[in-house]
Amino acid sequence: MPLHTIPPQTADEEILNNLLQEGIDRKRGEEQLFSKYAYFIQQAMHKYSFQEEDAFTIYADTIISAIPKIVDGSFQRRSSLKTWLYQIFHNKCVDLVRKNATNKRSVNRTTSISDIFLNLADSARSVVQEMMDRTDRDLIKQRLNEIGENCRQILSQWAEGFSDKEIAATLEYKTADVVKTSRLRCLDKLRQLYKVNTK
């Protein structure tokens, strides 16, 4: 069945089984999971008066953060998949409501790559850019898929600009410091893996 024609109502068990597989089955599981509970988006729009884009982003983040937990067994099926997902989604919604209320939205976002480059002197920028151009992007992508779900997830959130504090809240780490330590370890691990192939 082509991925784009997946019916939204797939049994949770099938979705979970697909997510525990690799490759195309995992991808199918991700899309099944997304489609099945996509109505959360409308609920959030109604309940919290969110814009559709915001509600979508929260829902997509929910699914993205839920997938590694399902894969690594953190989701222990003590509640239904729907209840568990909704709890994550609800927490994210409340976070956004708080941010909107206190007008702190995006304050905690870390510096983007373009900002980093703009802040560097021309000479330093060209050195770094040249080295980045020589980086084997495909190999990094491949290694990113090999470092484990937790690392991939934490790096993904970091890359999207979330602060360690926000990542801690989303991925249920105890503190932002734990996130930072884990994130740097993941980067180091990734680098070691990368270096093995580039030597």
Place this chain on the structure above:
Amino acid sequence: MDNLDYMDSYFNSEASLAKKVEFEKKIAEDPAFAEELAFYLSVKQLAREQSEEKKKRFKELYEQYKQEGHSTRQITLVRKFWPYLAAAAIIAGIFFGMHVFFKPASPQQLADKYVQEHFQTLGVTMGDKEDSLQAGLRWYNEGRLNEALVQFESIANRDASSFEAKKYLGIVYLRLEQYDKAISCFLQLEKYTQLYANPGKLYLALTLLKRNQPGDKQQAKDLLQQVLQFDLEGKETAKQLLNKW
């Protein structure tokens, strides 16, 4: 790891000019550091691209989800108008209930009611001696309709002038839902014009309403109007029935 920590701290805090100069100097003078920084930034860029790719895929799925009839607009519209829809449903329910439970009785329903109230039992003459008509009435009141029927039929055949036998025979036929025979009896009863009180026309109208064949209703109406017009037996009942027309 130390370099990563250093980079991370540099990017995640407001760097002073001195720190910035130091950082740039390290890039220029330490190729290993520059390389590590390039890796750090490349990972950040690629991880972001991957995440955005996944979100883009989800976005496409979401658009498809909406197109498949899970339209946001549709849902929000329903929610927006939900109080009005609920109110409309309640009002419709009330009207439906009134229509079903408080609907004005039709002439047929009134005819049913009349038969129920007036023909359930018939008046018996009190006396020491019971004649055949009284025996028929007693059986009728005991619910032995077939025996009463035989009795009244026998009297009517024996004595053509017995308008009471005709009347009771017609009533038994009406109770037994043998409307054609009841009509025949009441037509004959109607002809007893010398009677002070002849309910023939009223009973005939009631039987026609009960039979309810094409034309019966109109015929019953005509009969009831005659009852009213000529001030016949059952005038009040005729008036009530005509009011429901």
